Amino acid sequence: MRNINLWIDRIKRVPMSEEAMNHWLGIARFFRAMEYADMVRTFGDVPFYNTPLEESDLQALYKPRDPRTQVVDSILSDLKFASANVRVSDASITGDAGLVINRAVVNAFMSRIMLHEGTWYKYHNLDQAKSTEYLTAAKTAADAVIATNTYSLDADYRSVFSSMSLAASKEVLLFRKYETNQITHSLMSYNNKEPQTGASKNAVESYLCDDGLPIGVSPKYAGDKTVDQYIHCA
Numbered sequence: 001m002r003n004i005n006l007w008i009d010r011i012k013r014v015p016m017s018e019e020a021m022n023h024w025l026g027i028a029r030f031f032r033a034m035e036y037a038d039m040v041r042t043f044g045d046v047p048f049y050n051t052p053l054e055e056s057d058l059q060a061l062y063k064p065r066d067p068r069t070q071v072v073d074s075i076l077s078d079l080k081f082a083s084a085n086v087r088v089s090d091a092s093i094t095g096d097a098g099l100v101i102n103r104a105v106v107n108a109f110m111s112r113i114m115l116h117e118g119t120w121y122k123y124h125n126l127d128q129a130k131s132t133e134y135l136t137a138a139k140t141a142a143d144a145v146i147a148t149n150t151y152s153l154d155a156d157y158r159s160v161f162s163s164m165s166l167a168a169s170k171e172v173l174l175f176r177k178y179e180t181n182q183i184t185h186s187l188m189s190y191n192n193k194e195p196q197t198g199a200s201k202n203a204v205e206s207y208l209c210d211d212g213l214p215i216g217v218s219p220k221y222a223g224d225k226t227v228d229q230y231i232h233c234a
Contacts, residue, residue, distance in 0.1 A: 004032045005052040026085035029078035030106050036075050037113045044068050069130060072117050076137055079110040083141065088148075096167045098175045104148055105174045107141040114138035123217065145173075 007028045011021065032050075039046045045065035053060055088103045118135035121127050145151065152170045154160055159169070166175040176183070201224070209218040 022085040026082035030082040033075045033078040082106045107144040110141040111138045
C-alpha cells in the first residue's frame with residue numbers, strides 16, 4: 001500500500017501530458033482500491049491511508065481502524081476516478097490486450113467489488129442507503145462493460161478453466177500468462193490429466209440460484225445432498 005501511495009504522490013513530478021498523468025493515476029488508484037477491497041472483505045474495519053507514511057509517523061502507523069463505510073467510500077472514489085481516466089485501450093502496449101489494465105477491467109472489478117459491498121450492507125441490514133449507492137455503482141459499471149460490445153460468453157465453458165492460454169477468450173478481460181519454468185502452476189494437470197469427480201462444493205455454491213439469489217437467501221435452495229436438490233441452484 002505504501003508503494004501505491006508513493007506512486008500516486010510522485011507521479012505528479014513526472015513531466016507528461018494531463019491525459020497520461022490521469023491514466024497512470026487511475027491505474028494506481030485502481031490497485032489501491034483492489035488492495036483495500038481485499039482487506040475489507042477479510043477484516044471489516046481497517047486503517048485507511050491515502051498518503052505515503054514514514055517510519056517516524058508513529059501516530060499514523062498505530063492509529064485505530066477506520067469504519068468500513070469510510071474505507072468503502074474511498075474505494076468507490078478511487079474506482080470512479082479510474083473508470084473516468086484509465087484509457088479504453090493503450091496503443092503503446094504491445095502484446096495481448098488482456099495483460100494490461102484498461103477501462104473495461106476497471107469497470108468489471110468495480111462492479112464485482114460494489115456488488116459484494118452492496119449486498120453485504122443490504123443482507124446484514126447495516127445501511128440500506130449505502131447498499132443502494134454501492135449496488136447502483138455496480139450496475140453502472142457492469143453496464144459500461146456491456147456497452148463496449150467487446151466481450152461475450154465463450155461457447156466452450158470448460159475451456160475457460162483448461163485452456164493453455166486465455167488470450168483468445170471472448171469473455172476474459174484480464175488474465176495471467178504462464179511461462180514454463182518461470183510462472184507456472186499445477187491446475188492444468190489437475191483439470192486435464194488427474195482423476196476428478198467435478199467442481200468443488202465451494203465452486204458450486206458460488207453460483208446463484210435461478211431466481212438470482214445466493215443459496216443463503218434463496219427459497220429454492222433445498223440442500224445439496226443430491227443433484228435433484230441442487231438443480232435450481234446450479
